[in-house]
Amino acid sequence: MTNLLALVAVLIVAAPSAAHAQAYQCRAPQxxxxxxVSPDQRPRVVPITGYTLALSWSPAFCRTREGSRAHAAQCSGDNGRFGLIVHGLWPQGARTYPQWCQSRAPVTPQIARENMCMMPSTRLIARQWAKHGSCMTRRPETYFGVTRILWDSLRIPDYDRISREDDLTAGRIRQAFADANGRMWQPSHVGVKLNRDGWLEEIRLCYGPRFRPTRCDDRRYGARDRVTAKIWRGL
Known part of the structure; x- marks a missing residue:
């Protein structure tokens, strides 16, 4: 994995990005x-067959957390307002996924600050490296560098506007993402996770072993196209 950054940089066809517009005037805090972060499950080492870039819909996450000190960077509004943020980049295996691989390289405050507008939580940053990134590469700088390349290559649809459409469905949410990102992306490459009440929680983007978009399996695909969906705006 020593050439992971170079591989992703070559393979990703970067488009003019609207991703940063999802961090509404973000100001990275000190x-x-x-x-x-301590492992909450046993380490699991399996061959990597692909990746998932999980994007969390921040207004829904912050709906009940605006006064939470633990989530102040993301939810208080002091550092800006967020739409989609990166939950994490997760390596996948054939039947399961690797996790909590051995690494002694820590996430430094500088690394955390560099990524706070993409992942606005130091605990989230630390956990994603320890649980997932450690199974991809030896250095957290590489893991977050790859994540940023993928994030910066994306165009994010105007989900605030889409949330106002009548008869919104999970299929419309994934189709909007595919339409915004060109021929490389198909709706089958986009997973949509709704909560039990039908509100959007996450969009999960499925990649193959060389970081090309690929069809999501059933677990990552999530809600079927005809399922009624709602998007909490919170702005």
Whole structure:
């Protein structure tokens, strides 16, 4: 994985990006420390067959967390308002996924601050590296560098506007993403996760082993196209 950054940079066809518009005037806060994260499951090492870039819909996440100190960077509004943010880049295996691989390389405050407008939580940054990134590469700089390349290559649809459409469905949410990102992306490459009440929680983008978009399996595909969906705006 030493050439992971170079591989992604070559393979991704970068388009003029609207992704940064999802961090509404984000101001990266100063970071003086990064939480220590302990594994909550056993390590699992399996061959990597692909990847998932999970994008969390921040207005829904922050709906009940605006006053939470633990989520202040993302939800208080002091550092800006967010639409989609990166939950994490997850390596996938054939039947399961690798996790909590051995690594002694820590996430430094500088690394965390560099990524706070993409992933506005130091605990989230630390956990994603420890649980997922450690199974991809030896250095957190590489893991977050790859994640940023993928993130910056995306055009994000105007889901605020789409949320106002009548008879909104999960299929419309994934089709909008595919339409915004050109021929490389098909609706089958886009997973849509709704909560039990039908509100959008996450969009999960499926990649093959060489970071080309690929068809999502059933687990990552999520809600079927005809399922009624709602998008909480919160702005």
């Amino acid at each position: 970071v003086s420390s990064v939480p220590r």
